[in-house]
Amino acid sequence: MSRNRLEVxxxxxxxxAITLLAMNLAVAGPGHGPxxxxxxxxxxxxxxYLISFLTIGLIWVNHHPLIENVAVVDRxxxxxxxxxxxxxxxxxxxxxxxxxxxxxxxxxxxxxxLMYTAAFMGMGLSFAGIFEWSMSSGRLRQxxxxxxxxxxxxxxxxxxxxxxxxxxVAFVSPPVALAIIAAVPVYYIFERLPVIxxxxxxxxx
Amino acid sequence: MSRNRLEVxxxxxxxxAITLLAMNLAVAGPGHGPxxxxxxxxxxxxxxYLISFLTIGLIWVNHHPLIENVAVVDRxxxxxxxxxxxxxxxxxxxxxxxxxxxxxxxxxxxxxxLMYTAAFMGMGLSFAGIFEWSMSSGRLRQxxxxxxxxxxxxxxxxxxxxxxxxxxVAFVSPPVALAIIAAVPVYYIFERLPVIxxxxxxxxx
Amino acid sequence: MSRNRLEVxxxxxxxxAITLLAMNLAVAGPGHGPxxxxxxxxxxxxxxYLISFLTIGLIWVNHHPLIENVAVVDRxxxxxxxxxxxxxxxxxxxxxxxxxxxxxxxxxxxxxxLMYTAAFMGMGLSFAGIFEWSMSSGRLRQxxxxxxxxxxxxxxxxxxxxxxxxxxVAFVSPPVALAIIAAVPVYYIFERLPVIxxxxxxxxx
Amino acid sequence: MSRNRLEVxxxxxxxxAITLLAMNLAVAGPGHGPxxxxxxxxxxxxxxYLISFLTIGLIWVNHHPLIENVAVVDRxxxxxxxxxxxxxxxxxxxxxxxxxxxxxxxxxxxxxxLMYTAAFMGMGLSFAGIFEWSMSSGRLRQxxxxxxxxxxxxxxxxxxxxxxxxxxVAFVSPPVALAIIAAVPVYYIFERLPVIxxxxxxxxx
Numbered sequence: 001m002s003r004n005r006l007e008v009x010x011x012x013x014x015x016x017a018i019t020l021l022a023m024n025l026a027v028a029g030p031g032h033g034p035x036x037x038x039x040x041x042x043x044x045x046x047x048x049y050l051i052s053f054l055t056i057g058l059i060w061v062n063h064h065p066l067i068e069n070v071a072v073v074d075r076x077x078x079x080x081x082x083x084x085x086x087x088x089x090x091x092x093x094x095x096x097x098x099x100x101x102x103x104x105x106x107x108x109x110x111x112x113x114l115m116y117t118a119a120f121m122g123m124g125l126s127f128a129g130i131f132e133w134s135m136s137s138g139r140l141r142q143x144x145x146x147x148x149x150x151x152x153x154x155x156x157x158x159x160x161x162x163x164x165x166x167x168x169v170a171f172v173s174p175p176v177a178l179a180i181i182a183a184v185p186v187y188y189i190f191e192r193l194p195v196i197x198x199x200x201x202x203x204x205x
Numbered sequence: 206m207s208r209n210r211l212e213v214x215x216x217x218x219x220x221x222a223i224t225l226l227a228m229n230l231a232v233a234g235p236g237h238g239p240x241x242x243x244x245x246x247x248x249x250x251x252x253x254y255l256i257s258f259l260t261i262g263l264i265w266v267n268h269h270p271l272i273e274n275v276a277v278v279d280r281x282x283x284x285x286x287x288x289x290x291x292x293x294x295x296x297x298x299x300x301x302x303x304x305x306x307x308x309x310x311x312x313x314x315x316x317x318x319l320m321y322t323a324a325f326m327g328m329g330l331s332f333a334g335i336f337e338w339s340m341s342s343g344r345l346r347q348x349x350x351x352x353x354x355x356x357x358x359x360x361x362x363x364x365x366x367x368x369x370x371x372x373x374v375a376f377v378s379p380p381v382a383l384a385i386i387a388a389v390p391v392y393y394i395f396e397r398l399p400v401i402x403x404x405x406x407x408x409x410x
Numbered sequence: 411m412s413r414n415r416l417e418v419x420x421x422x423x424x425x426x427a428i429t430l431l432a433m434n435l436a437v438a439g440p441g442h443g444p445x446x447x448x449x450x451x452x453x454x455x456x457x458x459y460l461i462s463f464l465t466i467g468l469i470w471v472n473h474h475p476l477i478e479n480v481a482v483v484d485r486x487x488x489x490x491x492x493x494x495x496x497x498x499x500x501x502x503x504x505x506x507x508x509x510x511x512x513x514x515x516x517x518x519x520x521x522x523x524l525m526y527t528a529a530f531m532g533m534g535l536s537f538a539g540i541f542e543w544s545m546s547s548g549r550l551r552q553x554x555x556x557x558x559x560x561x562x563x564x565x566x567x568x569x570x571x572x573x574x575x576x577x578x579v580a581f582v583s584p585p586v587a588l589a590i591i592a593a594v595p596v597y598y599i600f601e602r603l604p605v606i607x608x609x610x611x612x613x614x615x
Numbered sequence: 616m617s618r619n620r621l622e623v624x625x626x627x628x629x630x631x632a633i634t635l636l637a638m639n640l641a642v643a644g645p646g647h648g649p650x651x652x653x654x655x656x657x658x659x660x661x662x663x664y665l666i667s668f669l670t671i672g673l674i675w676v677n678h679h680p681l682i683e684n685v686a687v688v689d690r691x692x693x694x695x696x697x698x699x700x701x702x703x704x705x706x707x708x709x710x711x712x713x714x715x716x717x718x719x720x721x722x723x724x725x726x727x728x729l730m731y732t733a734a735f736m737g738m739g740l741s742f743a744g745i746f747e748w749s750m751s752s753g754r755l756r757q758x759x760x761x762x763x764x765x766x767x768x769x770x771x772x773x774x775x776x777x778x779x780x781x782x783x784v785a786f787v788s789p790p791v792a793l794a795i796i797a798a799v800p801v802y803y804i805f806e807r808l809p810v811i812x813x814x815x816x817x818x819x820x
Contacts, residue, residue: 207478213422217426284467287464291460294432297433298435312445313440313444313446
């Protein structure tokens, strides 16, 4: 399979998912009270919109070195990538549910945040799965030295650990679970993932 | 027509269809009972979401060797590909209908599953049609030996036969029809389709 | 501007528009009568779905030689292409409106079909506009001989004439107007548009 | 990061946002009065549809020289581009809100137009931010002479100034704020942005 097709398909899924996210912010329209109040009551939707947007955005940013480093894009990688997409496309719907239920609190808010964190956990685990698969012998363009492998494993894997923690915390405190979810893309904004593929500039033109 | 444009267009359709699938999982929102019950009542939507997602995903994976092997992408192929897309874009809507009616049973569940299986059958038949067209003299990059042609025909065509069976079974038992539909992508996960185009790695970089 | 970016953007718009078309076929769901009746009452939606799908599909197929033949993709072409897209993205909404109002007949059906045909007319005219612009001196990769220019002008322009006729007919008979709209993609299925760009196979690989 | 992936992702977001815009024009359907009246009452939606479409379209057109001129597409650019996208995907929803509230006037119309202009302001500022970042030493393919830098800064930055003005004006007169918003894409239709990357035709083929 050509690398380009895997990337175009994935990028299109990321782009559609990210655009549908914003659809959750739509207000009910005239006849539902002053617009300012409708928007103000919507604040949880804006918060989770930002969290989901940043997370999908960073997954897109990190998807690039992950795929770029693999020597041959085969069917197995295409299938592992599909598993990642199963969870990516769940995010807009789960984001909408959290936006509706978070402010209500109680059991419903816990269930909404639990499903939301579970989708992120699935996304993180399938991302880590692709990374582990790519580390097996001969799949990377350049073998990573052992120490670099562990560093990269940590960098790619830390999200899964935080998402697992968020799932557990969701039973107790939905807002804290959301804060953990929000911390993940912030971490990746500052952390450089290793690019071990072709030398810089190779595919630039 | 450039191969790239056909692939970008098809990949975008696959990506949008796959993302819209998940929109069917949205719950009604506050005021419709506890969220946990709403989600639990939604189980048929989750099941058909997975079936539809996997099927569109595998169609995307199999679309690649199909198009890659064709020597010249002409208007006829573009039109045949459009017929395939007519059915692909029907899937999200039909998936939603099955999700709403399956648990109700009776005549409505049968009609919903019948329309769903019919959309898959149309998708399978147009896929097989593209394959047959590509086999005619001089359209493949490398002529397939006769035995390999029959093997490939079987591999690409088995889905159509199963989908035809699913349409027939839908009148009697909707769940069995769905099980047949679900078996198709599972088959393609384990079966290698022949790649008879350029040598491996040719378009990788 | 790179040709590739114009094509990716246009193909994504075509792909999203074509996928949203099918969203109009969604039934109301349980509690609105037997599913079979709901689907049967929906027949105008299925008819216009097919007409709109084929038309957008053929516009996509014809967009390729149109853009391929232009020597330099500049800002003017990008803007003319945006005008074409203004009408393309109107199609899903207008298709939905016709699907809802056609069977009711009367003034409302006429208004719905009138808006629908007007969107196609705008699409046809902006397509012809891009063609005329590309014909001006020095914009094509290879100068067309005068006779071939007129033939191509006729081939690209016939849709606009038919769409103008459909707008006029919509006031009198909505079904006849729809039949004219449906005839356009059928014509383009059988008519070969001139490809006067690079020799065949140039961008195939 | 490859330039191509950043462009495909951005183009897909632009394309989906532009297509969702038109979804706001859908009428309520039979049982809500004559179709002609429904459409006529919808006129603010058509006006803002055109404004939003043109603006996103021109942002897409201008995005090209901006990215094309950057020598190396790195993580920082990808993140800045994501910030731009946060605002692009807000446009369809804000457009819908203005369409619903503009004709009602009063406080609600002011709030709707304020949010709409704020989204454009965010878009303009992040666009200008990407430009400023690209101007820092060594990031452009060809160093711009000092005078050309200021000219380009003015050209890219004028939108932000107009959008800031529109936000201020929205408190007083929503229609005037919309007129300012509409003036921005009209300005960019006639103004040539500097292309300082590779010589013309370099990536054309």
